[in-house]
Amino acid sequence: SQTIHQWPATLVQPVGSPLSLECTVEGTSNPNLYWYRQAAGRGLQLLFYSVGIGQISSEVPQNLSASRPQDRQFILSSKKLLLSDSGFYLCAWDAGTGDYNEQFFGPGTRLTVL
Amino acid sequence: GENVEQHPSTLSVQEGDSAVIKCTYSDSASNYFPWYKQELGKRPQLIIDIRSNVGEKKDQRIAVTLNKTAKHFSLHITETQPEDSAVYFCATTSPRNYQLIWGAGTKLIIKP
Numbered sequence: 001s002q003t004i005h006q007w008p009a010t011l012v013q014p015v016g017s018p019l020s021l022e023c024t025v026e027g028t029s030n031p032n033l034y035w036y037r038q039a040a041g042r043g044l045q046l047l048f049y050s051v052g053i054g055q056i057s058s059e060v061p062q063n064l065s066a067s068r069p070q071d072r073q074f075i076l077s078s079k080k081l082l083l084s085d086s087g088f089y090l091c092a093w094d095a096g097t098g099d100y101n102e103q104f105f106g107p108g109t110r111l112t113v114l
Numbered sequence: 115g116e117n118v119e120q121h122p123s124t125l126s127v128q129e130g131d132s133a134v135i136k137c138t139y140s141d142s143a144s145n146y147f148p149w150y151k152q153e154l155g156k157r158p159q160l161i162i163d164i165r166s167n168v169g170e171k172k173d174q175r176i177a178v179t180l181n182k183t184a185k186h187f188s189l190h191i192t193e194t195q196p197e198d199s200a201v202y203f204c205a206t207t208s209p210r211n212y213q214l215i216w217g218a219g220t221k222l223i224i225k226p
Contacts, residue, residue, distance in 0.1 A: 043218040044158070044203065090157060100146045100165060101207075103214055105157035 002027035006091050006106035013113055019064075019078040021109050023091030026072065032096035033074040034103065035066055038088040050074060051096060086113045116141040116208045120217030128225050133194055135220045137204035138186040144206040147180060147187045148214070152201045161202075162189070191222075199224045 003026045013019060025031055035047040046059045048066035056066050063082060067075045074091055089109045094101035117140045127133045137147075145166035150158040164171045164178045164187065171178050175194075180187040187206075191198055204217040 041221075044216045046213070046216075049213060096212075100163075101212060101214075102148065102160050102163070105159070108157055 002093075002104065004091060004093055004104055004106040006089075006109055008109060009107065011109060011111045013081050013111065015083055015113055016080050019076070019081050019085070019111070021076040021089055021091075021111075023074040023076075023106055024072055025074075025093045028072070028093070028095065030071060030096065031093040032101070033068060034092040034094075035074065035076050036090040036092065038090060040087070044090070047076070081113045083113050086111055115210065116144060116206065116215045118204060118206055118215050118217045120204050120220055122220060123218065124221045124223070126223040126225060127194055129194055129196065131194055133189075133191045133198070133222055135189045135202055135204070135222070136186060137188070137206075137217050138184075139206045139215075140185065141206075141209055142182070142185060143209035145209075146207045147178065148205050149176075149178060149189045150203045150205065152203065152219075154200070158203060194222075194224050196224050196226065198222060 005024050033050045036044045037047055038044055048056055048058055050056050050068045053068055064078050091106040092103045094103045118137055120137045148163035149161050151161045152158040162173050162176050162178050164180050169180055175192050177190045201219045201221050203219045205214040208215050
């Protein structure tokens, strides 16, 4: 069966510090991978998605970047965090096999920027 | 591009009553309509979905209806229970790249 991992679960960082969040998927090959951000009490904002190794599409201009160094690994980074980067970061995957793709979410990382 | 509007943003119902959440979409080529439930502090999880060749789908107390002509779909929860309290998100696929386009979410509150 497929599983998706995210770490860390919780993170408190000062403004201006770097960020690295990691997501890995097990039990599937060549998944589509996604990074979402959810501000407190708000909806799901798609940040990045990837259909393959090294292929990253950015949906929202910001100070974040994403990389996919391996098929089942997706990393979200920032060189300098802003207060507005606080939120709940969710990684998700789907099988990418067509137009009926259920997305499966990881447990999330709660980031607080102080 | 595709756009999904979800209403209401907050819904409060008495335990045992029914709840209905509605979403409208803009692209008539959309053909997949899932609903996700997110409990407080947890990840969103799929609870029911419907494809464009079906008008209604039921799973115990939850059902989804689709009106392709009017381009809207709805989530129906009957006999609501405290554990139904959560945020519910609708979504549909973008015909451009099959990515999910999300509604803004509905916070459902079940009053005892």
